[in-house]
Amino acid sequence: MARAATLEASSMAAVVGGEQEIVLDHLTNLGLFAANYNGKGQIVAAGSSAKIQELIDSPPPGTRVVGLAVAGAFHTSFMETAKVELGSLASSIRTENPKLLLWSNSDGARVDSGDKFLELLINQVSNPVRWDLTMDSMVSYGVSAVIELLPGGTLTGIAKRAMPGVATLALKSPEDLEKAVAFVREQV
Template identity: 35%
Template sequence: MNAYVFPGQGSQFRGMGHDLYQHSEAARQLFEEANDVLGYSLTSIMFEGSDDDLKQTIYTQPAVFLHGVVLALTTDSFAPEMVAGHSLGELSALTAAGVLSFADGLRLASVRATAMQRACELVPSTMAAVLGLADKVIEDVCAGITEEIVVPANYNCPGQVVISGSLAGIQLAEERLKAAGAKRVVPLAVSGAFHSPFMEPARTEFAEAVQNMPFNAPRCPVYQNVNAQPTTSPQQIKENLIAQLTSPVRWTQSVERMVADGATAFFECGPGKVLQGLSKKISPATPVASI
């Protein structure tokens, strides 16, 4: 079974999607429609903007969404039997699987990005990648820090978990995680603590937009971040999508479940090769490729 996976924030690069725009009339039409829906030229930022422009959450998330969805919708061989997306990529997966229209998916990506950017500006917070430590040890260390907020945010692959929290919480966690045997704790260049309680204001704002948007049944099961389970119910998809903003991304568990359910190949649909690298570490025997 073919599993298509869609990357999230952090996979962007300057010039992303430009080849598609130049060489595919169908892709060009979707890019132009996106500019119309958003009311500004996202393609100009993607193709010609600075690295700093592309690092801004309000632009990054719609750009990564757009790249992945345009790739999927303009590829003749795109025939998913299961889909999943990492964080923001879940919106791309839902759109590619027919749950959302192209325009509605893009609108939600924009609302999500703006809401998360605003939440980041309310209280200083950050994230860090923890390398070479078991999930349970990381969870216990985070749970043991009661004076600050720090939580597991992304279960990316065995030996790589990202934590989110307050500035002091991440600093405290770094000391304790290194003492517990972590190979490295790497601070991430992000604007805030995604997938943590710090995103509660964004979750509330995003929830209103999601609940007012029509969701269709997907053409194949969607493996969602919050529980790594296959979902086909539009209402359950909505609830899981909203909960995702303050819950950890269970990517390791999602890939493992897709393999258990019969995935024989993973195809990354979007900029970069981040998910291919993670898939190789989670399920080395399962082939991976880009669209």
């Protein structure tokens, strides 16, 4: 992904607020992609650096746009070369089916096949993250607690709003692992 990010100047920006359809139309009109659907009221846009700057300068109605300090337009076609390279590397990996529940953040569905998980992981490089659908699935399944891995915080904040009653913990440093162990013990 790092190599793919150097091929063309690209970036990302969080679009906070506004009506989703209006935001998506605005992105399309600018030639940008919705790279992350983080939850109600937050979509991350990605595309050329110039188009991201246009979005920042002229946001959709009722929104606030925040440029992100990232190296490229991840989860879009800008990462297609990385997807191809990852697919090639992954061809030698032997998978096993997961022993714990996994959810795909490409469509929010549960994944019970190791081969399917690997395929989704490869495709995720150049396709949008659907954290919104993942949270919906976890709530439907009855998940009672969520731990966000390093560097944590952003998704935990979104989950607190979208998943009322679900306990959350964001790991911000390796030292927080002890907090995670205690958190898990409290949940069982």
